[in-house]
Amino acid sequence: MSKTVPVIIASLVGFLMIFAFFSPQLLWLRQTAEDWFAIITTIAMIYGGLTLCFHHLKKISDSEAGWGFSAVTLLAFGVTVIVGMLKIGVVPETARNLNHPWSGPFLQEGGAFWWIYQYLFSPVVSTMFALLAFYVASAAFRAFRAKNVEAILLLVTALIVLLGQTKDREITTLFLPAMTDGSTSYLPIADLTEFIRKTIVTSGQRAIMIGVALGVVATSLRILLGLDRSYLGGDE
Amino acid sequence: MSSSVTILDRLNVLDRRWIFLAMALAVAAPILLGIGSDESPSPPTKRLFDRLEELPEGSRILMAIDFDPNSAAELSPMALAFTRHCCLRRHKIYFVTTWGTGVPLLDATIKTVVQSEFGRGDRPYQYGIDYVNLGFVAGDAVAISQLTSDIRKARSQDMQGTSLDSLPVMNDVVSLQDMQLLITPSAGFPGAKEWVQYAGTPYKIPLAAGCTGVQSTQLFPYYPDQLVGLVTGIRGANEYESMLASKYPVPYAEMSKRPASLRGGPQRWAHRLMISLIVLGNAIHFANRYRRSSHS
């Protein structure tokens, strides 16, 4: 019972979604599904917040190593939620709504939640993102080594494209004559980059996409036919 | 021989933090020292530049600043470069924006270029004679088609509230069809696409556009038939600045007047670093192979 009902639910709604695509009568189902999904996720997120609190409260109560950091996480979480849900420091956008103190946008410039977003959230997140610049360098240094044919192709293409990206592509004029009309824009390396991008990159991605589509079909069918129920806890 | 072996051994166990440090320097040093990089012009950029060069002095040019602070990083350098070029060629400039949020950027463009760089000297650019700020025209695409049929219907006054009829620069100008060129650095809707559809193509007014990198695929089909030129992203802006610099070295070769070229500096050095890292990595690889084969 505990497994059968969910599998039936999954198959039923799944097949319904497929039919809805072909039936204008049922098209609204597909649109509603997105909405419903957002609602379920949001409620699930509250559950997630609770488990996050439990997780860290347990660390604190067990006095695990680094429990202080758990306290910081809990504090940051609590303050953010309270400040954001109470819309602290937010004022209504228009005069007409002045007697609706909670009508302003929650992320209004100048509000306390905006401050947290602007000066805590956004700088840390974008700096984490910026770390990628360092990691591309170290990955290129370590991994792009001519160990076999595949690796040679990988690194030679990467070198050509890297060279083609900036004005350093003109280094090729040192050993290749410029075009007869003297234009510098038709240097072979820039052309080559463009050619690789248009043909091989596109077709490599295309083949992967076609394969992925078939993989998705098979995986979906596995779910709809109840062949794989590991996401529900597997077979009993 | 022994020293080369120790170098190889060291390189084999090279701490990746040295690579991190090198990358930090490759990006930070050009920013702090103001080292930029040129870019060789691509045909769509060069065509706009040549068009502005060919137009006779005093031609009428509409500059539509259709972007907001979100895309200013890419498009603002373009707007500055286009405006500088128009001023150098002594064209008459008509500033306008179809974006409500674009007004401050329009003002900034006028202030930085027209007023502070060309507002003095023996032949200063004068408001109302050499240029005018039409400000914000509301109505998106409708505004564009209104400007095309009658500018005064869309805006009867300029930004300061002066009637357009009292401005000498507006004499003989009825609609956009009296312009020799429309230039629009644009970020989205309404933007270059709408200018093509509502002004450029139906009335055969020459039109050039600047766009963000993301948008370029959308606009490239219009070049070269419906767009005189197309400048794409920060790289396109750099191309334009580089052409300005080689044509008018004083004062436009100076890096402080080339915001896009300035951003090319870190890019160029970081790419050079990446290339040398790959080459170095392979040198180590082959040296190791050589050592192994000579030992065995």
Add this chain to the structure above:
Amino acid sequence: MNRETTIWTLLFIVGGLSLAYHVQSSERGVGQQFVIPVEIAGRVDAATGVIVPLGAGESTEGEGVIKGVRYDKAGRETSQAVYSLSRTIGVWVAAILTLCVFSYLYRDNPFYKLVESIIVGVSAGYWIVQYGWTVLVSKVLVKLSPDLARYAFLPETPVDAKPEYLYLIPVILGCLIFCRLIPKAAWLGRWPLAFIVGTTAGLKLILFLNADFVRQIRSTILPLVVLSTNASGGSDFDWKQSIQNLVIVVSVLSSLTYFYFSVEHKGWVGRISRVGIWVLMISFGASFALTVMGRITLLTMRLQFLFDDWLGLVRM
């Protein structure tokens, strides 16, 4: 004290001192932020109880006037701009956090761990707030009780909106998740999962077949011999385009062969699939290199924040 600690202590002292000197000597100020107040004022209309905006030139003082003040970011030179302490502190906090994250590149350290703890808490909270307002209030509450939504949060909700009780279903399904907290009813928590996974499977099956399978095959159908019309009306062999098309078709077919699971990769299948893996490698090499530019831009922007917005060393 070992050598590393000494070096780092020295670096911190030197850095701190030069920062202090810079704060003292800098004309632009370090991280100073200015704002401009925006006043929102209206007068309660005695007859209807609705607040109407003040007319031009009307005084903001006086009977029945309600005011709210918002602050927008402003340049230092802007007239009426006032110094904002909270935002200046914000820029300093942001700068210090940025440096803490960069410190991770050296090694894991307490500063990074502190930032990690803060960001986990803040971001989890941020998304709850974000979804709370945009989904729970703007989607659920508005549908279930438009009157309450209009009264409390969204005055723009139409007056004639009727409650739609269909939206109770996802709410109940969502709440079943909480059953996982009760061991005896934990199995009920699988229902929402089954609902979502089932919907996903149905939606994605069609989506991928349509968008990826059909469309990608269609765009690979290209003429292998391209003729272009020349000036005199005849046709020329366009070798450039022809080669391009041939390369695309061959690459797609060989890469597809690589993905064959049920045929041994031997003989001619093996050879073709080897070409396929080469195609994939070339495309990976090129994609890797093409992303470098974007990554460098991200780093440039972070450094610009430090050097320009915070320290005021350069103007970009």
Add this chain to the structure above:
Amino acid sequence: MEITQRCREGRIPRCRNSGRRMGLLLAFLLITMIVCKGAVFAADAKPVNEGSGAGQEKAVAWFDFEKTSFALLTVAICGTVIICTELARRGKPFYVRPIAGLRAMEEAVGRATEMGKPMLFVPGIEDIKEIDTVAGLMILSNVARMAAEYDTPLEVPTSRTLVMTAAREAVQAAAIAAGRPDYYNEDRVYYVTEEQFGYVASVCGWMNREKPAACFFLGKFFAESLILAETGNAVGAIQIAGTAETTQLPFFVAACDYTLLGEELFAASAYLSGEPAQLGMLKGQDFGKLAAMVLVLAGCALATWDSISPRVKTSDGQNGSRRTQWITDTVLKGG
């Protein structure tokens, strides 16, 4: 499509005495037929909307006939996959080629056990509404089973609550299946934060402190892929990654020991489960690829023919319909 249909026709007799699964398949086809039938009925019964110039718009129909060819294609592909599954279930042997990354998984678990270090499993950063995540979770249940057999701790931080819920179910069931129900520890499968880089900050911090011996990144990934993989590499872990995101594959290929490319991610759980029915699906997928290749070849041949000798121009100066259109606009019309 031709190929798949022929294959179906050839094999249907064998499946005549179908079991439960075939029942499902028949139900699937039956419902399709009912819907089609209903659509025809509805289209006939309902009046045509007046005045809509094209005259094509009907009152909301039960079946969109514009999508007929796509519906047939869908039925053909799904049908092939289901039939292959059924054949495999009845004991028809299928060959499947080895995938390096999958063989390495057991090795990685073994190594972690020897070293006495934990392992990390990241099922992507997207929610369960992405099929990639579901595929990642399916693999998780197999990896968790191995880990439970060896009693090696497996850490599963997730970026979404629903993924956490499903991952807990999967790990718990795997522990029971391996005969070690006490292996499952709820604290090891937890939710971190929705935020991409907040999540990465936390996972990388964990990797640096715990130094896992093996890292599995299987699911949907975006820019963070390289940060995770490089950190894992720096702590010396064996790394096995897999994603269907074409933009992230280059980074995994560069920084990980083994990478499951695109479709291999979806095939992986079938391989690992070892169930004949799931392996049969792979054969079905291959028929799909074969169909794709045949369509491309046929299309290119027609397109080349069109290019060399275009059909005569019609009277109004327009080119006559191109031969390629038969494939692009009929067979591959899409929805």
